Amino acid sequence: MDKVITISRQYGSGGREIGQKLADAWGIPFYDNELITRAAKESGFAEAAFESAEARANNSLLYSIARGTAHFSGQDMGFSVSNLSLDDKLYIAQAEVIRKCAAEGPCVIVGRCADYILRKRDDLVNIFVYADMEFRKERAIRIDHMEEEKIESAILKIDKRRANYHNFHTGEKWGRIENYSLCVDSGRIGTDKAAEVIRLYVESL
Amino acid sequence: MDKVITISRQYGSGGREIGQKLADAWGIPFYDNELITRAAKESGFAEAAFESAEARANNSLLYSIARGTAHFSGQDMGFSVSNLSLDDKLYIAQAEVIRKCAAEGPCVIVGRCADYILRKRDDLVNIFVYADMEFRKERAIRIDHMEEEKIESAILKIDKRRANYHNFHTGEKWGRIENYSLCVDSGRIGTDKAAEVIRLYVESL
Structure with a gap:
């Protein structure tokens, strides 16, 4: 398979x-909640921060994570990364983890x-x-x-x-x-x- | 099965x-176009009449078919069978055939x-x-x-x-x-x- x-x-x-x-x-x-753990570890985030989008609003740190892990630049896509919601930034970081998991096989x-x-x-x-x-x-x-x-x-x-x-x-x-x-x-x-x-x-x- | x-x-x-x-x-x-043939035969219709809803508008005959084969009375459902379109009457006759096919096994x-x-x-x-x-x-x-x-x-x-x-x-x-x-x-x-x-x-x- x-x-x-x-x-x-x-x-x-x-x-x-x-x-x-x-x-x-x-x-x-198999990736499910493990995904959160993995995302947290790779990005240097505390796991708790990923469990709820509302948990923390440490925007500058999330910003750097989103920048550091995303393959694209927010500006290229017509929006400014700094204007992204916390939820969007979490999504970008998780998306990057998902891509990495899939790339491994x-x-x-x-x-x-x-x-x-x-x-x-x-x-x-x-x-x-x-x-x-x-x-x-x-x-x-x-x-x-x-x-x-x-x-x-x-x-x-x-x-x-x-x-x-x-x-x-x-x-x-x-x-x-x-x-x-x-x-x-x-x-x-x-x-x-x-x-x-x-x-x-x-x-x- | x-x-x-x-x-x-x-x-x-x-x-x-x-x-x-x-x-x-x-x-x-297996029932597909055969369904039309069967519906036609059972209802005494010419096959051609079933092939297109627009083909003929022999309402009084269709009316009797719809009445004769449908399990429900149009009046019970809040409409008059005589007011049904030709298309609806064809649907009722075909539905009856489908029910009979399924009832056979x-x-x-x-x-x-x-x-x-x-x-x-x-x-x-x-x-x-x-x-x-x-x-x-x-x-x-x-x-x-x-x-x-x-x-x-x-x-x-x-x-x-x-x-x-x-x-x-x-x-x-x-x-x-x-x-x-x-x-x-x-x-x-x-x-x-x-x-x-x-x-x-x-x-x-």
């Missing part, structure tokens, strides 16, 4: 778990607009994982210990946040079929079998 | 061919809003097949002998027609991920392998 796989997923669909299963099956790296990356950030790579395969609400509720309660009360609106809120994050940073619509090579409803077959279906697709390339 | 499979597809993606491959592999009926049905018409069946699996424009152009020229000039706009026009037909009759958006259990980009792996991936998904249910 010589591809870079990105997985976008609805909250509770098991997309992260499926990504881990795929990486294990292929014996390749085949891997599975979950979330964080990796599908868009790596769109120019020929070896890229974008996967979308989704599921019915019952499946997602059950997982949210069992795995993330989410409260049962108002769980549906809580789940939809997380999806909304993911969609907004993606749409804002990419200008493309999250969950639009054409952005992916394969979209799998994991709710009907479970995460093990969903991983098998994705594996067959990728190994058919 | 004990499921009813519907395939929705972008023009040129090979969705019809994939549907045929699946039906052959499972040894079950496992089968593969391509297009014609079958995904929506059969949405209450527990054994339903909706698949969406799509592909990049280059793949679709090549197939349109080779298989449908489409002219190379302005082919891209011709392809997009057919998709637009399919989307409009679906959206009009179902009130749902054609090609929206959540309407399907699996969405496959056939352009990257070809129709044979796409059929294998779909087969694995369906047989995992």
Whole structure:
């Protein structure tokens, strides 16, 4: 398997778990929250600063990071880096980490607009994982210990946040079929079998 | 395999061919244009009348067909059957045929809003097949002998027609991920392998 796989997923669909299963099956790296750690280490940032865009507003330091790690100059793109929001600067630093991970070889990356950030790579395969609400509720309660009360609106809120994050940073619509090579409803077959279906697709390339 | 499979597809993606491959592999009926023939025969219509909604406006005959084959009464749904357009009446007659096909047992049905018409069946699996424009152009020229000039706009026009037909009759958006259990980009792996991936998904249910 010589591809870079990105997985976008609805909250509770098991997309992260499926990504881990795929990486294990292929014996390749898996990047999810590790991405934050790695970004933090490479950029000399404290991990905590990356966990929330609101956490700190140390703009001058972020500015130098964004400059130091980004391949492009903000000025070339018609904006001034110093005018970027903290959120944008974090995005730029994370994008750079994602590019480095992919450059190291085949891997599975979950979330964080990796599908868009790596769109120019020929070896890229974008996967979308989704599921019915019952499946997602059950997982949210069992795995993330989410409260049962108002769980549906809580789940939809997380999806909304993911969609907004993606749409804002990419200008493309999250969950639009054409952005992916394969979209799998994991709710009907479970995460093990969903991983098998994705594996067959990728190994058919 | 004990499921009813519907395939929705972008023009040129090979969705019809994939549907045929699946039906052959499972040894079950495949319905596409045959659907029209069957609808025509069962309703006592001339086939030609079904081929184009504009072809004839024999309203009183269509009215009796719509009444005779539809499970619901138009009045119950807040409209008068006699006020339905010819197009709507054809849709009702075709929907009835699709329901009958599905009631007879496992089968593969391509297009014609079958995904929506059969949405209450527990054994339903909706698949969406799509592909990049280059793949679709090549197939349109080779298989449908489409002219190379302005082919891209011709392809997009057919998709637009399919989307409009679906959206009009179902009130749902054609090609929206959540309407399907699996969405496959056939352009990257070809129709044979796409059929294998779909087969694995369906047989995992």
